[in-house]
Amino acid sequence: MAVAEDYVELVADLLREEGEARSVDIARRMGVAQATVAATVTRLQRDGLVATKPYRGIFLTEAGQAMASAARERHELVVRFFLTLGLDRATAEADAEGVEHHVSEATLEAFARFLAERKDMA
Amino acid sequence: MAVAEDYVELVADLLREEGEARSVDIARRMGVAQATVAATVTRLQRDGLVATKPYRGIFLTEAGQAMASAARERHELVVRFFLTLGLDRATAEADAEGVEHHVSEATLEAFARFLAERKDMA
DNA sequence: AGCAGATATTAGCCTAGGCTATGTTTTGGA
DNA sequence: TCCAAAACATAGCCTAGGCTAATATCTGCT
Ligand SMILES: [Mn+2]
Ligand SMILES: [Mn+2]
Ligand SMILES: [Mn+2]
Ligand SMILES: [Mn+2]
Numbered sequence: 001m002a003v004a005e006d007y008v009e010l011v012a013d014l015l016r017e018e019g020e021a022r023s024v025d026i027a028r029r030m031g032v033a034q035a036t037v038a039a040t041v042t043r044l045q046r047d048g049l050v051a052t053k054p055y056r057g058i059f060l061t062e063a064g065q066a067m068a069s070a071a072r073e074r075h076e077l078v079v080r081f082f083l084t085l086g087l088d089r090a091t092a093e094a095d096a097e098g099v100e101h102h103v104s105e106a107t108l109e110a111f112a113r114f115l116a117e118r119k120d121m122a
Numbered sequence: 123m124a125v126a127e128d129y130v131e132l133v134a135d136l137l138r139e140e141g142e143a144r145s146v147d148i149a150r151r152m153g154v155a156q157a158t159v160a161a162t163v164t165r166l167q168r169d170g171l172v173a174t175k176p177y178r179g180i181f182l183t184e185a186g187q188a189m190a191s192a193a194r195e196r197h198e199l200v201v202r203f204f205l206t207l208g209l210d211r212a213t214a215e216a217d218a219e220g221v222e223h224h225v226s227e228a229t230l231e232a233f234a235r236f237l238a239e240r241k242d243m244a
Numbered sequence: 245a246g247c248a249g250a251t252a253t254t255a256g257c258c259t260a261g262g263c264t265a266t267g268t269t270t271t272g273g274a
Numbered sequence: 275t276c277c278a279a280a281a282c283a284t285a286g287c288c289t290a291g292g293c294t295a296a297t298a299t300c301t302g303c304t
Contacts (some may be wrong), residue, residue: 001260001261003260003261022281022282023281023282023283024280024281024282032261032262032263033262033263033264034281034282034283035262035263035264035265035282035283035284035285036261036262036263037282038282038283038284039260039261039262040260040261040262043259043260043261054269054270054281054282054283055269055270055271055281055282082229082232085229085232085233085236086232086235087228087229087232088228091226091228091229094226095224095225095226095229097224098223098224099221099224099225101220101224102217102219102220102221102223102224103217103221104213104216104217106209106210106213107204107207107209107213107217110204110207110208110209111207113208114207123290123291125290125291144251144252145251145252145253146250146251146252154291154292154293155292155293155294156251156252156253157252157253157254157255157292157293157294157295158291158292158293159252160252160253160254161290161291161292162290162291162292165289165290165291176251176252176253176299176300177251177252177299177300177301
């Protein structure tokens with residue numbers, strides 16, 4: 001589901017940027033209540049995507065890391081595509097956040113082709 | 123919500139194509155149980171988007187028609203954009219069905235600009 | 245006219261994703 | 275050391291969107 005991808009992607013970001021991924025920070029960055037994060041994290045754990053060490057934050061399993069990096073790659077490709085299309089950064093980021101969950105591999109490849117063409121037109 | 127747009131868009135299509143929009147047909151075309159359609163239609167009615175005449179199908183209110191034509195326009199723009207980008211029809215349609223709900227006005231305008239440029243490149 | 249089959253509704257259930265309010269538990273600073 | 279504040283968990287509630295099974299209603303055909 002879309003939400004799972006966003007969570008693991010954010011957990012990966014927080015781990016990289018902050019060294020740890022705490023529930024509070026996830027709640028803040030996702031604009032959601034802490035209780036909501038708790039419930040979602042429980043599901044993610046059930047689905048084998050994350051593990052938690054209480055008061056020590058959230059960590060990614062192998063599966064979680066795989067999902068996170070795939071999500072990240074997709075996210076960045078969509079953003080770059082939108083930027084190249086002439087969107088401002090804020091819009092590109094905002095729309096990518098939703099669009100990324102609905103583009104097939106074939107479409108992502110088309111985006112990549114477009115970027116490649118643009119590049120060697122410079 | 124995304125589902126409301128898809129429903130009213132489909133109702134509009136059915137009214138145009140078939141003359142009437144029946145629950146059975148909506149269920150079939152959306153790949154959903156009839157009971158699900160009933161529940162959703164109840165919400166759409168509550169939200170002033172549709173009206174029903176039992177055993178005579180579903181109709182759009184003014185608001186519903188407005189939403190339907192906006193949704194249709196958006197849908198078609200996204201599909202045309204994807205096709206121009208080189209996607210096959212099936213992929214373009216499938217991805218558009220999800221993407222259409224996550225593109226801002228600014229992005230749609232960028233899509234339109236892209237199409238315009240392509241056109242006078244021919 | 246009457247009834248079988250199509251169509252629609254209702255009841256009862258489920259999950260995801262939200263919320264607030266109210267505990268617990270941990271931790272760092274005095 | 276110890277305790278207030280921060281972090282986390284739990285309980286209880288809600289809506290959207292799904293499902294199946296059972297029931298009701300309509301309609302077209304004979
Ligand atoms: Mn996202
Ligand atoms: Mn993302
Ligand atoms: Mn759609
Ligand atoms: Mn559509």
